[in-house]
Amino acid sequence: MPLRAKVASSVSRTAAALSRAAGRGDGSVIGGWIGLKIDPDLLAHLSAGRAIALVSGTNGKTTTTRLTTAAVGVLGRVATNSFGANMPTGHTSALAKAGSTPYAVLEVDEHYLAQVLEATEPHVVALLNLSRDQLDRAKEVAMMAQLWRAALVRHPRIRVVANADDPMVVWAACPPADPAQGHVPPHVTWFSAGQRWHDDSWVCPECGFTIQRSGEQWWCTGCPLRRPEPHWTVEDDGVLDPTGAWHKIQLQLPGKVNLGNAATALAVAAEFGVRPVDAVSRLGTVTSVAGRYAQVDRDGRNIRLLLAKNPASWLEAFDMADVAPTLLSINARDPDGLDTSWLFDVDFSPLAGRQVLITGDRAYDLAVRLEVNGVPFQHVRSFDEAVRAVPPGRLEVIANYTAFQDIRAELDRVN
């Protein structure tokens, strides 16, 4: 590593440690920011010599990164940005902090995938899904798919592990090969993780015709784009690998969506040569991920935290939540997106019959939404009031990003 990069890396680690000591967060952003100021190529320098996997998509990035890190850990030490700091500053900080490791698994914000591909030259990139998320500032879904596609065309040697069930991802993962430009089609391994949310892929990104669905299959009515045959699939409570062998998956994380994330993790690890049979037991060691799925006992209530940031992830949260008293909390601060319109893309009727409590900065938006679904609810002003309002036993908490962090803070920043 050049001297400038060494200095930058060391200063970055020190700044992160100072930030943590000062109680200003986990230090994963500030450390990387300072390091990149001293050496703009620091991320590239820190990436050199490591076999890297990138994990990107709208939902499931943090959990899939954690599961993949566990799986690749079969081979040796793995650097990762486990705090969900998923932009280049966070990657820089994570790699500087980890020191020299043979492997790295990095969660990447979908807007930064092109930039991080350039800097890290990964061995493999996992593309999970694309759906509407914070549209008041994020790119629209079709535009995001186009950005991914354009980035992958410039890196034909990177292996791609992609979701066969998401038409936008499939289209992004298959950029047109142009032999005249030396572009070869990328090597794609397809996984099927199921997809409950379809409302962002009715229209073909290639030709604009309607996409038809029947069971798990989908196809464009105007061009050859269709669901590729997946190499890895979820079957019952396990994963079928490309050889046809079935592996039972015993996770400590709830929901079918996490079985899909486990299948993805095994597929990514396999690109490094990890055999699924060696990795499955490690997946079961992952308990909670930066507070997601964490369980806390307080006053006789077993409180479980579920993060849901956008319509697709709310649908998954309802699927994984127990039929139990449920607290919903919504904010609309900068990290959440300022617009709450998406509440009407979520069908809240699965909550009918449960005791529902609402709170958060934008609880009234939630109130109006639940009324339309005919779901009775009670408005509470604080997390403590919610805990007191439910009987002993399970309390499911479903919250969007900053609302989730607020409640996590009430619970001593549970991980």
Next chain:
Amino acid sequence: MSTESLRIVWIYPDLLSTYGDRGNALILARRAQLRGMPVEVLEVRSDQRLPATADIYLIGGGEDGPQALGAQRLIADGGLHRAVAQGSVVFGVCAGYQLLGTSFFAKGTRCAGLELLDLSSDRGPTRAVGELVGEVDPRLGIPHLSGFENHGGRTHLGAGVSPLARVTTGVGNDGATEGAWRGKLLGTYSHGPALARNPDLADLLLRWATGIHQLPPLDDTWADRLRSERRTAVAAAQRP
């Protein structure tokens, strides 16, 4: 009303449903049902024929490509024009509002609109993103408009339409006026589930559709709290 039940058509949810647009159909249906009216909601996709005999037509927001495609297909279909000629109600939001006019810009080119409202849209210098508040045309008899806008367009109204509201916060059509209406056609830049924050606007559309001038009142406690909370937040943000 066309038949015994109130028929609501949500036009092209496959193209024009960017962010919570379904809410307007859900809210109208719910408010009608609470008053004992039978309701039918039809979701008509862009590869289907548009029925011309419904009472209320809803058109939502969308990205440039789907907006242009939606306008082309609606012009070719002709069903919406027939419905308007028969006196149906049309409520257009954002991209769905723009395409009711004579022309709009999508992907850098001028596209033909449906020419149902005397207005045209082009690109503004900046994207308008944030809270949108306006004092509604007093002839409509409803309180202030409360919404969230997210669009790059600017809309110029012709003599054949009236502005829906005078902007007090946000941009709307051009920073001065917001939305437009004529007869039983109404459009707004208040995007997505615009009716969630404007129950009186929902009832206005129901009155137009049913011809019933006195709808039984509903308990709008939560919507009123939401409107007042938004108004307070907007005022706090504007304080120097």
